[in-house]
Amino acid sequence: MNYYPTIGLEIHAELKTKSKMFCSCKNDSDEKTPNINICPVCMGHPGTLPIVNLEAVRKVIKTGIVLNCQVNKRNYFERKNYFYPDLPKGYQVTQYAVPLVKNGYLITPIKNKKIRIEQIHLEEDTARLIHNKKFSLIDFNRAGIPLMELVTEPDIHSAEDAHEFVKELQLILRYLDISDANMEKGEMRCEVNISLSKDINKMGTKVEIKNLNSLKVVEKGIGYEIKRQTQVLENNGKIVQETRGWDDQKEITISQRKKEEAHDYRYFPEPDIPVLNLDEEFLIKIKNEISELPQNKRKRFQKEYGIDEKSINILISNKELGEYFEKVNSELRVWVKEKKDKLKITDEEFKKLTKLSSNYIITDLQSLLKGSLFQEDKFSITPENFAEFVSMIYTSEISSKIAKILLKEMFKKGGDPSQIMKDKNLKLIDDEQEIENIVKEVLKENPKPKEDYKKGNENVLQFLIGQVMSKTNGKAEPEKVAEIFKKILF
Numbered sequence: 183m184n185y186y187p188t189i190g191l192e193i194h195a196e197l198k199t200k201s202k203m204f205c206s207c208k209n210d211s212d213e214k215t216p217n218i219n220i221c222p223v224c225m226g227h228p229g230t231l232p233i234v235n236l237e238a239v240r241k242v243i244k245t246g247i248v249l250n251c252q253v254n255k256r257n258y259f260e261r262k263n264y265f266y267p268d269l270p271k272g273y274q275v276t277q278y279a280v281p282l283v284k285n286g287y288l289i290t291p292i293k294n295k296k297i298r299i300e301q302i303h304l305e306e307d308t309a310r311l312i313h314n315k316k317f318s319l320i321d322f323n324r325a326g327i328p329l330m331e332l333v334t335e336p337d338i339h340s341a342e343d344a345h346e347f348v349k350e351l352q353l354i355l356r357y358l359d360i361s362d363a364n365m366e367k368g369e370m371r372c373e374v375n376i377s378l379s380k381d382i383n384k385m386g387t388k389v390e391i392k393n394l395n396s397l398k399v400v401e402k403g404i405g406y407e408i409k410r411q412t413q414v415l416e417n418n419g420k421i422v423q424e425t426r427g428w429d430d431q432k433e434i435t436i437s438q439r440k441k442e443e444a445h446d447y448r449y450f451p452e453p454d455i456p457v458l459n460l461d462e463e464f465l466i467k468i469k470n471e472i473s474e475l476p477q478n479k480r481k482r483f484q485k486e487y488g489i490d491e492k493s494i495n496i497l498i499s500n501k502e503l504g505e506y507f508e509k510v511n512s513e514l515r516v517w518v519k520e521k522k523d524k525l526k527i528t529d530e531e532f533k534k535l536t537k538l539s540s541n542y543i544i545t546d547l548q549s550l551l552k553g554s555l556f557q558e559d560k561f562s563i564t565p566e567n568f569a570e571f572v573s574m575i576y577t578s579e580i581s582s583k584i585a586k587i588l589l590k591e592m593f594k595k596g597g598d599p600s601q602i603m604k605d606k607n608l609k610l611i612d613d614e615q616e617i618e619n620i621v622k623e624v625l626k627e628n629p630k631p632k633e634d635y636k637k638g639n640e641n642v643l644q645f646l647i648g649q650v651m652s653k654t655n656g657k658a659e660p661e662k663v664a665e666i667f668k669k670i671l672f
Contacts, residue, residue: 185378185415187408188385189338192373193351195330195361196307197241202326203306204232204275204455209327211362211369216321224306224326226271231454234259238328239282239458241360242304244468245330246283248354248475249299253283255460259304259452267318268308270325276305278449282458288354290346291477297347298335305329310368324368330361336375336385341404348372348400353476356501365396372400378411378421386411387421391435394428403428407435479504487511488533489540496544503543503556506565510539513569525577539572546586550593562596571599583656584608609657614666617650617658621666624649643667 199209205223213219223230243253257280261273281303289296309325311318332351338344352363352370363370372394377386391407394400411421426435474482476498483494483504497504514535518527527535548556563571571588574580580588580603591602603609624646625632631642643664650663 184380185386185408185412186380186382187339187404188336188377188379189340189344189404190336190375191332191334191338191344191347192375193332193334193348194307194371194373195332195355195363196369197238197328197330198359198361199235199237199241199328201235203235203238203304203328205326207326210323211327211367213323216319216323219323220325224270225322232275232452234455234458235328238304238330240468241328241358242282242302242330243460243465244358244472245332245355245360246286246302247465247469248358248472249283249286249288249302249332251283251286251299251302253460253465254280255465256280256457257282257460258457259455260449261452262305263448264446266308267320268311268325270309270322274305274308275452275455276331277303288347288350289477290343291350291480292346293343295337295343295346297337297343300333300335302330302332305331341401341408344374344404345397345401349397350476352397353499353501357473357476368395371395374400374404374407376404376407376411378408378415386415387423389421389423390425392425392427392438399428399430402433403435406433410435487536487540489537493540493544497540500556502558506556506558506561507540507543509565510543510568510572511536513566514539514572517569517573535572535576538576539569542572542575542585542589543568546589547593550590562594563592564596567592567597567599574599578659578661580608581651581656581659583651587656614662617654617663618666618670620650620653620658621646621663621670624653625670 196211197209201207202209202219202224205221207221207224208219210219223232246253257277259275260278262276262278263273265272281301283303284299284301286299286302287296288299307324307327307329310321310323312321334347338347352365355361355363355370361369365371374391374394375388376391377388379386389407389411391403394403407426414421422437422440424440425438427438428434429436479498480494483489483497484491489497497507515532518525518532518535521527571585571592574588575582575585584603587606588599588602588608591597591606592599628646628649631646634642635646646667647660647663650658651660
């Protein structure tokens with residue numbers, strides 16, 4: 183088995199712009215009607231002239247700055263010549279010799295590995311092919327959409343590290359609003375170059391795996407290819423430089439064609455697009471637009487809220503959910519300020535509140551969403567109402583059982599939690615005599631647990647408390663019930 187894998191990634195991401203790369207056609211990856219967002223320019227009709235989408239240029243530069251890249255202030259587009267049904271011009275307008283940005287790196291958040299980035303360049307996307315058993319169809323809506331391609335150096339040596347790099351890049355693109363980067367929808371595609379060698383300082387013959395369309399598939403594809411190449415080499419076979427595809431059903435890679443070399447594409451400068459000259463003022467303005475990034479947010483969440491690493495990663499991985507969590511805690515700060523003299527809430531005590539809010543957002547709220555991605559504009563519970571809900575749990579105004587019932591009601595229609603409690607009669611029983619009567623009733627119905635407890639088996643107390651909670655529909659406060667049980671039993 184003693185083979186050392188060397189992996190490089192080529193990642194394509196469709197950019198979030200209103201129009202296509204070189205024309206005014208709408209850029210809409212959700213369009214279902216085929217061949218509607220097209221024009222003579224993106225269809226490659228003779229005599230048409232392209233105009234560069236400045237917003238696409240800005241987005242690639244912004245990505246480059248965040249990924250510690252150098253910006254090529256003078257760069258240009260080229261023609262990549264090849265013939266394929268999804269390429270209406272017979273060539274693709276791209277960048278090869280002088281990309282927009284180059285020589286950067288990304289440090290992965292978990293394993294803290296520095297992975298160098300060779301370059302990030304800008305190009306136009308191809309059309310979409312829809313294959314049938316008897317024929318193939320072409321939808322040209324995607325043809326000409328701005329496409330960013332990021333190429334890493336061969337610094338990756340495991341499927342897990344590749345997975346982590348792609349996931350972090352996907353997050354960064356979403357945080358910067360560069361791309362939605364939804365791999366299942368084709369907004370982000372990953373290609374893997376992988377080789378095996380017994381010598382850690384040398385690379386073997388490179389094999390490319392095309393169009394891996396999910397984080398899981400990236401990991402599976404690399405894992406399979408390492409096993410496949412290892413078996414070939416162990417049997418004294420020879421690895422062929424080729425392009426392979428991923429078969430989702432069989433979970434294997436399949437040979438598609440021999441790998442082309444750069445000279446096969448006959449690159450030359452695009453004669454219809456002038457050279458791009460970027461001044462310093464333009465670059466500074468882009469740099470000043472960069473918002474808080476995932477790696478910075480992780481550190482801030484840990485310091486500011488004191489929640490565990492797993493919870494932080496869940497909140498960071500869904501940008502809108504993390505923003506909602508912060509809005510809830512902003513409302514909790516207002517509540518603490520109002521109640522500070524009465525409740526004497528210290529900074530450490532406030533972190534218990536934030537921990538409580540993160541627990542209910544990550545577990546109960548995510549459970550109610552049933553796997554759907556959180557979107558605040560489609561969510562019925564305002565941050566103010568969620569903060570009030572959390573404060574009610576913190577002050578023991580409601581039990582954990584009532585909290586679950588209350589949250590479900592809030593999730594259905596929204597609304598003020600205090601009003602919902604009143605309408606649904608969910609208020610806790612605070613009359614000690616009433617609770618004591620129920621405790622006595624439970625003890626009468628369960629004589630054996632009573633005797634077991636008196637003999638020293640303290641575990642039965644939880645059973646007895648559970649019986650009271652059942653009889654009160656969760657409206658009794660468990661700590662108070664426990665106190666009454668202990669008072670009666672001794």
